[in-house]
Amino acid sequence: MDKLIIEGARKLQGEIRISGAKNAALPLIAATLLAPGWHVIHNVPDLRDTRTILALLETLGAEWKREGSTLLVKTDSLNNFEASYELVKTMRASILVLGPLLARMGKARVSLPGGCAIGARPIDFHLLGLKKMGASLDLEDGYVTASVKKKLSGGTIYFDVPSVTGTENILMAAVLAKGETVIKNAAREPEITNLVDMLISMGARIAGKDTDRLTINGVKSLKPAEITTIPDRIETGTYLIAVGTAGGEANLTHCNPSHLPSLIEKLRAAGLTVKDSGNSIYVSRPAKVQSIDIKTQPYPGFPTDLQAQLMALMSLATGLSVITEAIFENRFMHVAELKRMGAEIKINGNSAIVKGIAQLKGAQVMATDLRASASLVVAGLAAHGVTEISRIYHLERGYEDMAGKLKALGARVRKEKE
Numbered sequence: 193m194d195k196l197i198i199e200g201a202r203k204l205q206g207e208i209r210i211s212g213a214k215n216a217a218l219p220l221i222a223a224t225l226l227a228p229g230w231h232v233i234h235n236v237p238d239l240r241d242t243r244t245i246l247a248l249l250e251t252l253g254a255e256w257k258r259e260g261s262t263l264l265v266k267t268d269s270l271n272n273f274e275a276s277y278e279l280v281k282t283m284r285a286s287i288l289v290l291g292p293l294l295a296r297m298g299k300a301r302v303s304l305p306g307g308c309a310i311g312a313r314p315i316d317f318h319l320l321g322l323k324k325m326g327a328s329l330d331l332e333d334g335y336v337t338a339s340v341k342k343k344l345s346g347g348t349i350y351f352d353v354p355s356v357t358g359t360e361n362i363l364m365a366a367v368l369a370k371g372e373t374v375i376k377n378a379a380r381e382p383e384i385t386n387l388v389d390m391l392i393s394m395g396a397r398i399a400g401k402d403t404d405r406l407t408i409n410g411v412k413s414l415k416p417a418e419i420t421t422i423p424d425r426i427e428t429g430t431y432l433i434a435v436g437t438a439g440g441e442a443n444l445t446h447c448n449p450s451h452l453p454s455l456i457e458k459l460r461a462a463g464l465t466v467k468d469s470g471n472s473i474y475v476s477r478p479a480k481v482q483s484i485d486i487k488t489q490p491y492p493g494f495p496t497d498l499q500a501q502l503m504a505l506m507s508l509a510t511g512l513s514v515i516t517e518a519i520f521e522n523r524f525m526h527v528a529e530l531k532r533m534g535a536e537i538k539i540n541g542n543s544a545i546v547k548g549i550a551q552l553k554g555a556q557v558m559a560t561d562l563r564a565s566a567s568l569v570v571a572g573l574a575a576h577g578v579t580e581i582s583r584i585y586h587l588e589r590g591y592e593d594m595a596g597k598l599k600a601l602g603a604r605v606r607k608e609k610e
């Protein structure tokens with residue numbers, strides 16, 4: 193396994209290009225299962241997770257080729273409908289093949305994604321929705337086998353909480369179902385809108401885009417898509433926070449500032465200069481960063497995927513910050529590691545109280561999940577001394593060429609074999 197070595201306490205300076213969004217690319221790639229022919233997906237980031245879902249599609253019989261950041265995927269000869277435990281255990285988002293496989297082939301056998309570092313992350317809403325659409329489901333030896341005699345039929349699906357991949361799975365199942373499906377309390381993340389745009393480009397009939405109520409009228413068949421993956425708002429937010437924490441200034445290009453309404457407000461309230469112009473953002477850190485409070489919420493609220501990174505920034509702010517994680521039950525794995533770097537943080541239920549200090553100190557720390565690792569990188573960039581982050585395969589799941597982008601901002605970063 194590799195580790196990342198960071199020599200911290202250096203201001204960042206420069207310009208980097210934001211990649212396509214991991215959490216948009218994954219459902220877009222899964223949606224190619226819905227129609228034969230060559231699908232064209234632009235701006236696809238080259239990440240561990242996108243390579244994993246392409247490997248999964250290969251086991252189902254799909255072909256693909258990459259031309260730069262454009263991916264071509266063909267699913268004409270699907271000859272398998274099972275997503276194996278080996279693949280699913282490395283990436284829970286593999287569950288995204290369940291809906292499209294069921295819609296295209298009338299059956300799917302997907303390993304239940306076990307828990308993960310940040311919580312139990314059940315998929316009950318996915319399964320309830322498919323059952324409502326006429327699928328019969330059996331759970332045995334860790335797999336869910338879904339099948340439907342003829343075609344899925346439309347229905348009204350209500351999500352207790354707006355599940356992102358739950359909404360995506362039901363969307364992909366509904367586009368080829370008989371009749372009308374209404375999804376109530378649907379998730380409204382920009383990644384859902386990207387998927388809706390792809391499905392409509394394939395001939396799907398979907399109304400309610402960008403709202404919490406999606407209405408889908410099933411069609412007989414769909415044609416291959418051409419779509420562009422939206423920029424990664426979590427990668428963008430991670431670099432905005434990195435500059436706010438380590439100091440300096442940067443320009444982030446090929447991003448979409450309108451996808452980060454809550455974070456940008458919060459960073460401005462903390463005293464950072466954040467200027468957005470269409471598809472780029474300029475950010476710089478002031479002499480003093482003020483503590484602010486946040487509570488994670490579904491979009492457009494503060495993203496849970498930026499909570500850990502913001503905590504690193506608040507560790508060096510002035511005052512007390514209350515950070516409440518309201519989406520996942522165990523998303524404070526980064527706290528113990530940040531405390532090893534000198535951060536003063538107390539956990540109280542699902543809130544962390546962060547007392548800002550003057551300096552963090554470099555240390556050997558361990559990555560536990562994707563965004564916790566990003567938080568440790570942010571802290572390492574600001575810390576005095578050297579920070580060694582082990583198990584950085586977590587990072588490589590969701591950040592394209594992070595070491596290269598940080599070097600372009602003047603950071604002293606290198607990868608080493610553990």
Ligand code: EPZ
Pocket residue numbers: 214215218285311312313314315316317318319353354355356357358379496497519520521562563590
């Ligand atoms: C998506 O996960 C993202 N992953 C996550 O990003 C992100 O943190 C999360 O949405 C929230 O924004 C992808 O898009 C691939 P949810 P997802 O279903 O869909 C509960 C990252 O770092 N729930 O919206 O799995 C669940 O436990 C990853 O890139 C159920 O109870 O999240 C959670 O409390 C981490 N039953 C809440 O809903 C279900 O059937 C929101 O989860 C589904 C979800």
